[in-house]
Amino acid sequence: MTFRFDNSWARDLPGSFLRQVPDRAPLPELLVFNRPLAIDLGLGPEVEAQAAAWFSGAEVPPGAEPLALAYAGHQFGGFSPQLGDGRAHLLGEHIGPDGRRWDIQLKGSGRTPFSRGGDGKAAVGPMLREYLISEAMAALGIPTTRSLAVVATGETVWRDGMALPGAVVARVAASHIRVGSFQFLAARGEDAKLRALLDYTIARHFPDLAPGDALGLFDAVAVRQARLIAEWMGVGFIHGVMNTDNMALSGETIDYGPCAFMEGYAPGTVFSSIDRQGRYAYANQPLILGWNLARLAECLVSWFDADEETAVAIANQRLGAIAGLYRAEWVAVMRRKLALEGEEDGDGALADDLLAAMAGQGADWTLTFRRLAHAAEREEAPLTGLFTDAAALRAWLPRWRTRLSPDAAVRLRAANPAVIPRNHLVEEALTAATAGDMEPFAALLAEVQRPFAPEAGRERFTLPAPTGFGPYVTFCGT
Known part of the structure; x- marks a missing residue:
């Protein structure tokens, strides 16, 4: 076919x-x-x-x-x-x-x-x-x-x-409808075409909404985007260019230019060669989520209510709720990554405290979460060995264990990848491919396509970059 x-x-x-x-x-x-x-x-x-x-x-x-x-x-x-x-x-x-x-x-x-x-x-x-x-x-x-x-x-x-x-x-x-697609028509004052794009987006991605339901569209996009960014944060992914033209209303990640996965946990990590001010650093991605959605709201606000003052008040209320919406999605991601049993009010603080214990330690993001499975089985050395000073981590572990599910080790290995596209391996594969050798690329691709499989036999793909690699910079390719 x-x-x-x-x-x-x-x-x-x-x-x-x-x-x-x-x-x-x-x-x-x-x-x-x-x-x-x-x-x-x-x-x-x-x-x-x-x-x-x-x-x-x-x-x-x-x-x-x-x-x-x-x-x-x-x-x-x-x-x-x-x-x-x-x-x-x-x-x-x-x-x-x-x-x-x-x-x-x-x-x-x-x-x-x-x-x-x-x-x-x-x-x-x-x-x-x-x-x-x-x-x-x-x-x-x-x-x-x-x-x-x-x-x-x-x-x-x-x-x-x-x-x-x-x-x-x-x-x-799923589509290439972006926040920037709406901005293009809004900036030109093309209201009829903007309404056509609104209805087209609803029909294509949110068919449960009625035509013209701009507020419903905004709410649905906000949920998808909050969930997406929370998932990025969970695996340490840094997009690098979270411009409004790179936010797809479908809720998909789009445009892989200056992007990479964080290795040692550092909230200010930036990989883009052109992000000199750190606007799109790892820790800023949730903030840019809200900023980009505000730009979408500017395009749609006139349809939120027939009364302009009411429409603006609705927009401000929705924008003010985005931080809480994202936080709820992030806590859900962290509950899964920590294999917590059920839901409790303190789960977000428990996750925050793990990040605080990791801060400044150079602890690898991916390996820390993967090796929690060892700690769930009362084997702490593989985890604590990632830390320069594991005192804060050791103080955190007993609190975490009180919240663990009965099958925690299995759930931890199912939720936390052993393999991500490690930066040094990506560069190795792309350099070889540029020279005509596709074998390193094929080998790396095969491994990242089964991220949760056991480490045995593929240890080379699970470990951070060797000493001396970096600082790592990625480019947009234009």
Whole structure:
């Protein structure tokens, strides 16, 4: 079976895109193809056979209507009224076997009118990073866009004076509707088109809501986003560019550029080369959640109530509740990670106190939670050995044990990964792939796709970076 395209964005949202075909790749070569995802999407072997051509821009799949989507966005706090897909093309919307609609988008596929001077291309390393990290997030159970394929284009891409092999990633998303999609139309005063986008978003992602229910949409998005950011925080994931154009209303993680997983616990950790002020540091992600949702509320507030003063009061009430909403989602994540029995009012404080015990110790985030399973089995050395001074941890452990579920060790290993995409291994794999060797990438991908499996036999993938690695910096790839 091949794609079943039904392109509602092109049909229903005029004024929010430009029709634009991808650049033709001269010598496309398939680097990696996601067969399990293809099967879930109802795609047969004929798609893999055509993947090099279809996912590089060399050919347009039958039924596709390539678009460059328009959106605005606050980037590091500064508003840009027009951003848009400067190096991406939405091929179309595929209808899966269960009737769900999926955007199929190419990234790194050439210039569009939104490119703002960029070349519209991407290099092998950043595109494989998107594939690797998005598939790791999916395996961790965190809502995310997915990657269907990465194709080398046969072109040379220049970055910082370096000649790099070009590539395109084929991304699968519930949709590419962003906060910035609403900001684009709101900034232009296009109320009719903004209302059309509102109704389209409700129909596509929140069909239980009535058309025009802007407040219901805002509330539903706030819940999904609070849950998503709480899940990020639970695994130590740092997005790096939480701009409003990178917040998808579907509740999926989108755009894996300057992102990475924190190793030693440090709330101020930043991995993005362009985040010089730490705006999107690990500990700031819940704050940016509220800030981004405030920007969405600004686009929708006129529909919250017919009376302007009442509408603003409703918006402020909702925004004031976001911190509590996030806190409840975070505590739920931590209850699972700590294998607590039931729910008690002090559970949030118990989790806070563990983080306080970890602070300044250099304790690895992933290993600390994984090794709680040893502590649940009364074997504390593997856990305490991660700490420079474990006194605070030892004082915390008896309090934690009073709240443990009977099957705590099993639950702890099921909730806390042994393997994440360790930064030194990601760089090792991407460097090798850029030089033409895909084996390290394939090995790392196989391990991050089973994050909760036992450590035995794959210890190399469970340990932090060796001494001397870092400081680690990631880039957007443009």
